[in-house]
Amino acid sequence: MTAVPATHREVRLAVRPRPGEELRAEHFEVAEAPVPVPGPGQVLVRNRVMSVTAVMRTLMNGDADLFVPPFAEGEPLWGLAVGEVVAAPDRPRVGGRVGAGRPTGPGDTSGPFGGSGGTGGPFDTGGGSGGPVDAGREAGGLRPGGRGGESWGAQGRVTEGPPTGHPRSADPGPGVGWAGGPPSGVPGAPDGGADPPRPGDLIEHRFGWREYAVVDSAEAHRLDPVALPDPAAYLSQGPSAWMGVVRGADVRPDDTVFVTGAAGGVGSLAGQIARLRGAKRVIGSTGSPDKADRLLAELGYDAVVVRGAGPIEDQLREAAPDGLDAVFDNVGGEQLRAALAVARRGARFAVVGALSAQAGGGTAAPVQIDTVALTDRGITLRGIALYDHMDVIPEWTAVFARGLREGTLSFPHVRLQGIGQAPRALRELLAGRHVGTVLVDL
Numbered sequence: 001m002t003a004v005p006a007t008h009r010e011v012r013l014a015v016r017p018r019p020g021e022e023l024r025a026e027h028f029e030v031a032e033a034p035v036p037v038p039g040p041g042q043v044l045v046r047n048r049v050m051s052v053t054a055v056m057r058t059l060m061n062g063d064a065d066l067f068v069p070p071f072a073e074g075e076p077l078w079g080l081a082v083g084e085v086v087a088a089p090d091r092p093r094v095g096g097r098v099g100a101g102r103p104t105g106p107g108d109t110s111g112p113f114g115g116s117g118g119t120g121g122p123f124d125t126g127g128g129s130g131g132p133v134d135a136g137r138e139a140g141g142l143r144p145g146g147r148g149g150e151s152w153g154a155q156g157r158v159t160e161g162p163p164t165g166h167p168r169s170a171d172p173g174p175g176v177g178w179a180g181g182p183p184s185g186v187p188g189a190p191d192g193g194a195d196p197p198r199p200g201d202l203i204e205h206r207f208g209w210r211e212y213a214v215v216d217s218a219e220a221h222r223l224d225p226v227a228l229p230d231p232a233a234y235l236s237q238g239p240s241a242w243m244g245v246v247r248g249a250d251v252r253p254d255d256t257v258f259v260t261g262a263a264g265g266v267g268s269l270a271g272q273i274a275r276l277r278g279a280k281r282v283i284g285s286t287g288s289p290d291k292a293d294r295l296l297a298e299l300g301y302d303a304v305v306v307r308g309a310g311p312i313e314d315q316l317r318e319a320a321p322d323g324l325d326a327v328f329d330n331v332g333g334e335q336l337r338a339a340l341a342v343a344r345r346g347a348r349f350a351v352v353g354a355l356s357a358q359a360g361g362g363t364a365a366p367v368q369i370d371t372v373a374l375t376d377r378g379i380t381l382r383g384i385a386l387y388d389h390m391d392v393i394p395e396w397t398a399v400f401a402r403g404l405r406e407g408t409l410s411f412p413h414v415r416l417q418g419i420g421q422a423p424r425a426l427r428e429l430l431a432g433r434h435v436g437t438v439l440v441d442l
């Protein structure tokens with residue numbers, strides 16, 4: 001049994017980057033701080049894994065007009081994380097409700113995250129060499145995606161949101177899902193105090209970027225240990241990808257589909273989902289020839305256009321000589337314009353993100369669109385956000401679980417080790433260094 005330490009590490013925003021400024025280590029501070037003490041109605045969580053996402057760069061801007069408040073200078077950042085409850089003042093442990101091998105009290109690390117043994121979960125490709133996107137190929141502190149012997153799941157997910165009650169805290173936005181928790185009736189919704197978490201429970205919450213977190217019981221989302229094979233899988237961007245493909249672009253059998261930002265957390269799943277829905281041809285966009293090769297070899301894309309390798313429209317016409325039926329747009333800008341130019345009559349567009357502006361710290365993504373083309377060709381352009389479609393989450397979890405089991409879906413991701421690597425994880429994500437979701441094991 002390991003006692004809860006007196007101090008832990010957290011990552012703070014040391015100084016705001018200017019809009020457009022490339023992130024550097026100096027923008028972050030990895031600080032030692034007292035482990036917070038849970039009060040009534042709260043639990044203490046030992047965080048185990050967190051994700052970084054592109055919207056975090058936007059939240060570093062002080063003036064971003066977003067659905068949640070920006071990160072505050074001198075304060076810890078926040079974002080989705082999965083961890084284990086190690087203390088719950090209101091709920092002393094009374095026995096294992098969720099599974100065997102639970103910790104026996106605060107600070108006990110022998111629970112599921114502390115487990116060892118086994119030869120790897122479904123994300124392993126064999127020989128312990130990593131998940132479908134093998135982080136082992138990366139230098140410096142990354143490790144394969146598989147986690148030996150663990151088998152976990154979630155009934156739902158929580159999402160990043162403001163650490164305290166913000167006027168718009170129930171109004172989450174792109175890239176962060178929902179802030180105030182899923183609506184009642186969605187599996188994984190907060191218990192609302194009826195059945196708050198106990199020590200040993202695994203929960204998903206929005207206080208990443210720190211090793212220990214105090215979480216309000218009402219906002220803690222208990223994870224189901226049987227649905228998905230690895231807690232990291234609950235940090236996937238799958239719900240957004242599923243939403244965009246199924247509801248936004250309404251991908252149909254025999255469609256030719258274009259996914260922009262195809263190598264990202266959302267795009268790397270959106271392409272796979274489009275194929276699952278029967279798409280005939282799936283085209284992606286990315287930022288380098290190396291990543292293009294990986295999209296073709298590892299993620300089933302039929303063709304890839306590369307940012308910076310000539311006009312996107314020219315590349316797209318070559319990749320889709322008969323035009324596009326459906327578009328999943330994560331990028332905006334030139335790529336959205338090019339896709340509209342190449343769209344067939346009746347094409348359906350899901351506008352999901354705006355990486356062309358966001359990756360540089362921008363908060364607006366104006367695009368000049370030829371509306372004559374929209375009307376002439378009956379094109380539908382639909383902005384779509386997860387907070388309006390939270391019911392896709394259990395739907396996606398079931399699809400994801402089945403796809404992983406049957407080998408029809410993979411979870412592309414990389415993992416960096418230790419909270420000290422979290423700033424680097426975000427910098428590398430924005431620099432386009434990785435394929436798939438970028439996670440940090442805490």
Ligand SMILES: NC(=O)c1ccc[n+]([C@@H]2O[C@H](COP(=O)([O-])OP(=O)(O)OC[C@H]3O[C@@H](n4cnc5c(N)ncnc54)[C@H](OP(=O)(O)O)[C@@H]3O)[C@@H](O)[C@H]2O)c1
Pocket residue numbers: 053054055173174175176177237240261262263264265266267285286287288291307330331351352353354355356357358359360384385386387429430431432433434436
């Ligand atoms: N609507 C919603 O509810 C919702 C939900 C989740 C996410 N989102 C949004 O969806 C988008 C994708 O999210 P994600 O998590 O998958 O992000 P992501 O792809 O992981 O973001 C990082 C990637 O952005 C790309 N990038 C960097 N600079 C770029 C530029 N100038 N132009 C185009 N791409 C650039 C790089 O990929 P390459 O090197 O491959 O180009 C980099 O790897 C984001 O805008 C996010 O906010 C929306």
